[in-house]
Amino acid sequence: xxxxSRGSDGFGRELVLGLLTEERSNCYQLDRRLAERFGxxxxxxxxxxxxxxxxxxxxxxxxxxxxxxxxxxxxxxRVTIYEATPAGVExxxxxxxxxxxxxxVREELHAKIALCRPADLPRMVAIVREAESVCTGKLQxxxxxxxxxxxxxxxxxxxxxxxxxxxxxxxAWWESRIKWLQRVRVYLEDEWRRHGAEPGSRMVxxxxx
Amino acid sequence: xxALLSLRNVSLTFPRGRRHVVPVLTEISLDVDAGELVAIxxxxxxxxxxxxxxxxxxxxxxxxxxxxxxxxxxRLSDRRRSALLQRQIGFAEPLGPDIDLPVLAxxxxxLLRTHSKKEAYERAGAALARVGAEECADQPWMTLADxxxxxxALAQATVRRPELLLxxxxxxxxxxxxxxxxxxxLHSIAHEDGLAVLMSVSDADATTxxxxxxxxxxxxxxxxxxxxxxxxxxxxxPADSLRHTSP
Numbered sequence: 131x132x133x134x135s136r137g138s139d140g141f142g143r144e145l146v147l148g149l150l151t152e153e154r155s156n157c158y159q160l161d162r163r164l165a166e167r168f169g170x171x172x173x174x175x176x177x178x179x180x181x182x183x184x185x186x187x188x189x190x191x192x193x194x195x196x197x198x199x200x201x202x203x204x205x206x207x208r209v210t211i212y213e214a215t216p217a218g219v220e221x222x223x224x225x226x227x228x229x230x231x232x233x234x235v236r237e238e239l240h241a242k243i244a245l246c247r248p249a250d251l252p253r254m255v256a257i258v259r260e261a262e263s264v265c266t267g268k269l270q271x272x273x274x275x276x277x278x279x280x281x282x283x284x285x286x287x288x289x290x291x292x293x294x295x296x297x298x299x300x301x302a303w304w305e306s307r308i309k310w311l312q313r314v315r316v317y318l319e320d321e322w323r324r325h326g327a328e329p330g331s332r333m334v335x336x337x338x339x
Numbered sequence: 340x341x342a343l344l345s346l347r348n349v350s351l352t353f354p355r356g357r358r359h360v361v362p363v364l365t366e367i368s369l370d371v372d373a374g375e376l377v378a379i380x381x382x383x384x385x386x387x388x389x390x391x392x393x394x395x396x397x398x399x400x401x402x403x404x405x406x407x408x409x410x411x412x413x414r415l416s417d418r419r420r421s422a423l424l425q426r427q428i429g430f431a432e433p434l435g436p437d438i439d440l441p442v443l444a445x446x447x448x449x450l451l452r453t454h455s456k457k458e459a460y461e462r463a464g465a466a467l468a469r470v471g472a473e474e475c476a477d478q479p480w481m482t483l484a485d486x487x488x489x490x491x492a493l494a495q496a497t498v499r500r501p502e503l504l505l506x507x508x509x510x511x512x513x514x515x516x517x518x519x520x521x522x523x524x525l526h527s528i529a530h531e532d533g534l535a536v537l538m539s540v541s542d543a544d545a546t547t548x549x550x551x552x553x554x555x556x557x558x559x560x561x562x563x564x565x566x567x568x569x570x571x572x573x574x575x576x577p578a579d580s581l582r583h584t585s586p
Contacts, residue, residue, distance in 0.1 A: 270550075301543045308554055
């Protein structure tokens with residue numbers, strides 16, 4: 131299988147290239163499509179602009195015109211429309227057919243737990259608790275998107291069906307994360323008790339100043 | 340406006356031997372509004388069923404309050420609480436009793452005290468039709484497939500048109516399609532009837548059609564939040580500022 135080298139941005143560039151092979155777009159549209167279709171990846175506004183700059187430098191994308199954006203009923207800023215070049219289409223196809231990499235697990239929380247001392251345990255429990263709440267919030271938001279996709283699903287629309295598959299993958303990811311955090315919280319609380327905390331006690335954090 | 344169901348600082352322990360107790364639920368607080376669907380995501384043996392039973396008025400908590408429509412459930416007499424459970428709170432479980440009754444008769448059972456047999460069976464038939472399980476009406480309960488049993492259990496739990504529906508991991512043994520069907524069904528019933536739904540689940544798929552998700556583990560329930568919403572992650576503090584206190 132052909133190998134595709136990856137830049138420091140992972141495959142964000144290929145993703146933008148893939149969106150361009152689907153249809154010509156400006157950077158705002160690309161950012162919006164990234165958010166709509168890969169919401170859990172949390173791409174920042176401006177991701178598309180950075181990717182386009184690199185794709186242009188590599189001859190994989192090119193400007194094909196300009197258009198004024200609508201703004202409050204009038205004409206807004208002038209934006210550039212991009213498309214994938216033939217080399218870009220070929221590059222995207224290479225990426226599409228290449229095996230996927232196994233992502234490295236570089237988790238800040240893993241590192242903190244690995245490096246924590248007994249005195250840090252109460253704060254670790256609080257951090258895990260907070261992460262668990264945030265993850266359930268993420269799952270909740272994702273559920274809204276999945277529901278909307280299911281309700282509006284056009285069974286003849288291949289892309290919509292694939293987007294739904296990806297959403298269920300995101301759900302599974304958050305589920306496994308929440309379940310791991312649930313286990314870790316209980317485990318760290320046990321450790322904390324082993325190191326002298328009273329059962330059921332809670333941590334108090336004093337602000338400095 | 341008061342929530343339809345409110346749990347406030349609910350705690351429950353089970354005895355282990357003569358000297359020890361196991362905390363099952365710890366300081367749990369949760370509100371569920373009419374027409375709202377709340378999922379509790381938890382793994383096995385984390386207190387899911389106990390939490391639902393406490394919410395239903397079946398198991399008295401050691402501490403805390405359970406309010407249904409603003410009324411403290413455990414201050415009611417057993418008889419009034421039992422009447423409430425029969426009329427206004429539905430409880431759906433995956434297994435149900437091991438009985439050989441036809442499904443229609445089993446779904447009609449909760450109505451037989453208060454309605455004529457004919458009326459009870461008519462309403463049971465309508466409840467089965469609403470969940471899309473009318474074809475199972477004449478089948479013996481014990482012969483149902485898991486997915487059919489889940490739908491029939493929902494029909495039985497909603498046949499009295501309760502205001503609160505508690506659902507105990509009904510989708511645990513179901514495949515993706517059946518889980519999706521149950522979720523959609525609960526979503527439409529809750530929104531059409533203004534029914535409040537509190538359901539325990541062990542898989543995220545089952546939460547798709549729910550408005551809110553909470554996480555239950557080690558007896559503690561965590562509701563969803565945004566990063567930094569409680570400020571804890573932006574607090575700068577020295578290591579010696581940590582101390583333990585009892586609540």
